[in-house]
Amino acid sequence: MLGVDARAAALAAGHEVVALTRADLDLTDLTAVESAVAGAAPEIVINCAAYTKVDDAETDGRDAAHLTNGVAPGYLAGAAAMAGAWIVHVSTDYVFDGAKTTGPYLESDATAPQSVYGASKLEGELAIAQAAPLSHTIVRSSWLFGNHGACFPATMLRLASTHDSLSVVDDQRGCPTFTPDLATALLAVASQQLLGVVHVAAGGDCSWYEFARETITRAGLGAVVTPCTTAEFPRPAPRPAYSVLRSGRGEAPVLRDWREGLLEYLEVRNSTEVQA
Ligand SMILES: NC(=O)c1ccc[n+]([C@@H]2O[C@H](COP(=O)([O-])OP(=O)(O)OC[C@H]3O[C@@H](n4cnc5c(N)ncnc54)[C@H](OP(=O)(O)O)[C@@H]3O)[C@@H](O)[C@H]2O)c1
Structure with a gap:
């Protein structure tokens, strides 16, 4: 995506x-990896690849998550450093436990992943920093949605077209981040050569319930959305209850509000459907 x-x-x-x-x-x-990077001779390497099946990572996907998210970023960062390239690596709010009650998570906050996926992503951050200590940016973002992959608004729109009512979790908060906005920020941090970890997520924050309601309303669908708790929908991997990311670094890119990204997402989706 x-x-x-x-x-x-x-x-x-x-x-x-x-x-x-x-x-x-x-x-x-x-x-x-080494031969691909050496062959391309890039100035910038951006790693968007990951094992993203958060629930499967708790069981059958444990090894794949460890290898893809924890170990392989180190391969890529080593190859990038060897080629003299800056590497931008994407990480996640899941490196935190979500228990913070005193405001958004900053780069200076202690990590404490609660899931195998989160732990594997944290391992990847460390691998990147170790393999390319002077030439990396680790961009932590959250709740991605975009027009080129499975994502929460797409699921809500699909369900809302076949159901009269939906129950959606209201006790997890985050910053739904539109992938084209994040993509532009990845390029910005690369050209700034912003060293280390930086948080980049959409402005504003909401619960999944609020995100679903906004999506369905803006799409003009009639399904009724009702709030429920995480406990009512147990999943194999625990999710952070509070995932709001902000940057304490003055140079960090600032993204527009998630609602603006959502409107663009819906516009792109409509125009693609019309063309199809
Ligand atoms: N989605 C979110 O809400 C979210 C939130 C915060 C951070 N992130 C991070 O943001 C980044 C992008 O996420 P996304 O949602 O765009 O993920 P995505 O749509 O699942 O894309 C991940 C891509 O990585 C590929 N991949 C997996 N294993 C690979 C391997 N061994 N070698 C090469 N490619 C491999 C996948 O290929 P296959 O399809 O063939 O498996 C897929 O194309 C990831 O680092 C993710 O951890 C995501």
């Missing part, structure tokens, strides 16, 4: 882009 928009943002900014899917390059293959 994010990778497609990162490619588009880089092309729009006039960069020459080599965009690789998993079929082109398995990130967990060290030799292949």
Whole structure:
């Protein structure tokens, strides 16, 4: 999802882009990673790839999450450093436990992942910093949605077209971040060479229930959305209850409010459906 928009943002900014899917390059293959990076001789490497099946990571996907999210970023960062490239790596709010009650999570807050996925992403952050200590940016973001992948608004729109009412969790808060906005920020931190961890998430915050209600209302659908608790919908992987990310770094990119991103998401979705 994010990778497609990162490619588009880089092309729009006039960069020459080599965009690789998993079929082109398995990130967990060290030799292949080294040869792909050396062959492309890039100035910037952006890693949008990850094992993102958060619930599966608790069971069958544990090893894949560890390898893809924890180990492979180190391969890529090592290869990027060898090529003299800056690496931008994407991480997540799931590195936190979500228990903070005194305001948004800043880069200076202690990490405490509660899920296998979160722990694997934190391991990846450390691998990046170790392999490219002077040439990396780790961008933590949250609640991504975009027009090129499975995401929460797409699920809500699908359910709202077949159900009269939906129950959605109201006791988890985060910042729904539109992937084209994040993609532009990934390029910005690369050209600024912003070293270390930086939080980049949409402005404003909401619960999943509020996100669902806004999505369905703005799409003009009639389904009724009612709030429920996380406990009513147990999932294999625990989610942070509070995921609001803000940056304490003055140079960090600031993104527009999530509602503005949502409107653009719906516009793009409508225009694609009309074309189809
Ligand atoms: N989605 C969110 O809400 C969210 C929130 C915060 C942070 N993030 C982070 O943001 C980044 C982008 O997320 P996304 O939602 O765009 O993810 P996504 O749509 O699931 O895309 C991840 C991509 O990585 C590929 N991949 C998996 N294993 C690979 C491997 N070994 N080698 C090469 N490619 C591999 C996947 O290929 P296959 O499809 O073939 O598996 C997929 O194309 C990730 O780092 C994620 O952890 C996501």
